[in-house]
Amino acid sequence: MVSPDDAYHAGMRRLQDRFDTRRLADRLVDKLSRTEFTCEDRAFIESRTLFFVATADGDGRPDCSYKGGAAGFVRVTDVNEIAFPSYDGNGMFRSLGNVLVNPAVALLFIDFEQPRRLRVNGTSFIQLDDPLLEQFAGAQLIVRVRATQIFPNCPRYIHRMQTVEASAYVPRAGYVPPVPAWKRFEAFADVLPMGDPAHATSPKEDD
Numbered sequence: 001m002v003s004p005d006d007a008y009h010a011g012m013r014r015l016q017d018r019f020d021t022r023r024l025a026d027r028l029v030d031k032l033s034r035t036e037f038t039c040e041d042r043a044f045i046e047s048r049t050l051f052f053v054a055t056a057d058g059d060g061r062p063d064c065s066y067k068g069g070a071a072g073f074v075r076v077t078d079v080n081e082i083a084f085p086s087y088d089g090n091g092m093f094r095s096l097g098n099v100l101v102n103p104a105v106a107l108l109f110i111d112f113e114q115p116r117r118l119r120v121n122g123t124s125f126i127q128l129d130d131p132l133l134e135q136f137a138g139a140q141l142i143v144r145v146r147a148t149q150i151f152p153n154c155p156r157y158i159h160r161m162q163t164v165e166a167s168a169y170v171p172r173a174g175y176v177p178p179v180p181a182w183k184r185f186e187a188f189a190d191v192l193p194m195g196d197p198a199h200a201t202s203p204k205e206d207d
Contacts, residue, residue, distance in 0.1 A: 002033040002149050033151040035080055041150060042076040044118060045109055049073075049166070051084075054106040055098035055124075065095045070170050073136065074109075080147045082107075082120065083132055085139030087171055091193070096141065099124045105145055113162055115155035122147040138171025 004026040008016070016022040037045070050068040057063070067084065074084040086096060099105065107120040122145045130142035169177045176197075182188065183198035192198055 002029055002035060002151075004029045007033060007149060028151075033149055035147060035150065037076050037079060037082075037147070037150060041118065044111070044116070045074055045076055045082060045120075046072050048109050048111070049163070051110070052108045053095055054108075055095045056102050056104065057098050058101040060102075063094050063098055068167060068170065070166070070172055075132075077132075077144065080122075080150075081144055082147070083130075083142055083144045085132075085136040086141040086143055087138050088140060096126060096143065099126060099143065107145065110158060111155075112158060112160060115158035115160065117153045117155055117158060119149075119151055119153055120145065120147050121149040136171075137173045137175070138177070 007029045008025065012025075013022065016025050049071050050066060051074065052064060052066055054062060054064045069085070069087070074082055077083045103123045103125060105122060105124045107122075109118045109120070110116070124143055124145045126141055126143055128141065130144070132142045133139055136142070169180065171177060179198045183192060183196065189198070
């Protein structure tokens with residue numbers, strides 16, 4: 001159970017009072033917020049091919065990232081826990097680096113075709129030897145999030161969009177994704193990690 005006092009801080013309350021929405025905000029928490037995933041939540045989350053994650057560093061400076069994969073790349077692993085893989089990226093580790101110094105995260109799942117969205121706030125952690133690693137082809141790390149608040153949002157401002165084509169870069173078993181073109185740029189070629197596939201490919205293999 002999530003209480004309104006736990007869901008809102010002083011800044012939120014100040015604006016709620018200014019626009020006379022405190023009662024509405026409290027009712028939304030009472031009726032919609034939860035700390036455990038429902039069967040419907042699970043089905044929705046595990047059908048998504050993308051989500052957005054917000055993190056912050058130790059000083060509270062925020063960062064937001066898009067995460068994409070094949071349907072099922074985010075899994076509900078417990079009544080109040082989800083897990084997802086971290087794939088090869090640009091090596092900055094902005095989101096996961098933040099998680100190591102500030103575990104608070106917020107995730108946003110959206111359906112653009114039949115407008116719907118679900119928010120998951122919680123505490124995240126990373127295990128380098130997570131047993132789920134072997135179940136996700138191409139995963140470098142597994143991130144787990146213990147939910148402290150799960151709640152849907154009104155979908156009225158979601159623009160209707162359709163997926164035209166899945167990304168060719170999404171890892172999957174038995175498939176070798178193409179090398180991103182930027183990894184062939186001269187400015188980065190000499191600083192790529194040892195073992196990066198770009199070292200063994202020719203420019204013709206880029207897209």
